[in-house]
Amino acid sequence: MDILIKVIQLFLCFTLLVGIHELGHFFMARAFKIRVEKFYIFFNPWFSLFKFRRNGTEYGLGWLPLGGYVKIAGMVDESMDKEQMKQPVKPDEFRAKPAWQRFLVMIAGVTMNLLLAVVIYIGICYTWGDSYFSNNDARWGYNFNDAGHEMGFRDGDRFVTIDGEPVDNIRTLLNDLLITESGRTVVVERGGEQVAIRIPLETLIRMRQEKAYDGLFTLPAPFIVDSVASAAARDAGLQPGDRIAGLDGRTITDFASIREALAEVKVQTTMLTVIRDTDTLSLAAAVDGQGKLGVLALASPYTMRTRHYTFGESIPAGIRKTGEVVSDYWQQLKLIVQPKTRMYEEVGGFVAIGSIFPGEWDWQDFWFKTAFLSIILAIMNLLPIPVLDGGHALFTLWEMITRRKPSEKFLERAQYVGFLILMALLIYANGNDIYRFFIK
Known part of the structure; x- marks a missing residue:
């Protein structure tokens, strides 16, 4: 039953994110009077689960949940419709429009995903507020697991700073500790004195690989x-x-x-x-x-702190939260491509994504995860890889700067290269899932 709930949450979340993303392209194309031939949630090689046609556009649901697409007339995209590109240019085609309009169509999906995250975070702040446990309330410090003791922590230590930055929100502490391209210096309060603990990068890498951060520290129950x-x-x-x-x-x-x-x-x-x-x-x-x-x-001497927002206050709070998550994920993405951090070993596919959802239904948690994944989808689509929005936007931006449009043959070849890169990344990420499940 737990697995079924996880699968349902993943499917609902992914359908929403892909639908919103493709709606961005769809609405922007329609705004510039560009003909949209197909609008699909998920891919539909060979057949569709269902489809219908309205106002010249075929709408459908594919069976392969690896994304979705809109087929925009006159555009070199993943459909690789070469026959259409051989025909004379029509006024309602993508290729007939000025570069700035094509650029806006390309980035509209990413923009919609970021806006969705903002809206969700605004809703969360207004409905539930922002709940967290403050490090200042850990009056008796923390208890640490074996990995924590190995790193130099002792039971009763209370965090003070990480690399000079004060520790307050415990919910973000593990990310602050583990996501780094170098070691960390953690200052703790121990017996009324401040003690500095230097944790080398190699130790942090091993912690991530062994998932020793699970239960790294817990609040004592006096x-x-x-x-x-x-x-x-x-x-x-x-x-x-x-x-x-x-x-x-x-x-x-x-x-x-x-x-x-x-x-x-x-x-x-x-x-x-x-x-x-x-x-x-x-x-x-x-x-x-x-x-x-x-x-x-006493049942528990600890209380969660909750900041409640009026609707007006929730708007800047939601925007600020989106900015923080974008910054954190971009930092992680940069570390993945740095071999010394070995974070590339932790890249996961659909199993890893599905595992972040709990085995029971919690709307607050569901919307938190959906907003987070919406930001991931936006950032990943901005990568300058042909076949992704970032690759299309890069070529269009180059055209806007140089006043020279890449040839359609070049764009077709770039699509093939981008598709191979994307498939390699998907195979690697999902291969990591399989390796961790059956071998590690």
Whole structure:
């Protein structure tokens, strides 16, 4: 069932993104009175799942979910319709229009994807606000997994800065730590002092390869008294707000470990180490036959911070969020082409994309992921590869600058080269998925 929900979310998201992208090309072409022959969601080699014709345009749904397309009359595109290009130029064809109009048609899909991301982020800010956990609220620091200990962190450390930049939003911390072309210097607060930890690039690469960042750090769960429920606990002097930090001289700070230690000394009296405000107290407390002190523990001492927006405030917030995600993803893309970072090994295909969706339906998460993937689609389409919008736009921009139009034969050959490059990238990305699933 979880897999089915993931597949449905991926299909819905991808259909929306491709549809919006192609609508950008479609509406811009129509605005300049350019004839659009086909409008397809997904590709349709050999056959279509369904199709219909209206106002001279064939609309349809293909069976191959690798994208979508609009077939614009008089344009050298992925359809490779050479016969049409041999015919005399007609006024309603793409090739009959001035370069600036053709350029706008080419970038309209990317523009629509970026606008979609802005609209989604505006909606998220207005509907749910911006929720995050602040590093400043990690009063007892963090617990780290084995990889974190190997990197030099100790349980109880609290992040201060990464390469001199203050740490606040924990949601972005892993990206800030891992996405880099060099090592990182992390300053933590440890025992009231600041300690600098230098993490070399090789360690960060290994962390990404082994996915050791999963559970790298977690918030400790302290035993904090919420209310006193028995006379014995009151006689011991326990009060709401007390934090139990040890038993019989042993330092034990997390809730689960304290419960286990209490079970070992049931029907006895134990000496509790209790933190109350700034004081450390030793209290003798009776443990009953069930290994309990007679107090109710606070469910969670942590709260998420949420900033709520009015509709007017959500507009600049959504634009700002889009800009931040574009900047972060562009940085990642630049690192992928740098061999020393080895981030090219982490490129994934459809399985990797589908895995980012949760196994249960959550509209807020769905829209977050959709906005993120819309930005990825926009940036990837801007790459200067023939067959992608960026390649078409580059050739048109060259024409606008030099006043020389590339020949149709050159554009046809460029399409073939671009198609081969695109197929190679798709095979590599999805091959990585297969390798990680069956081998790693």
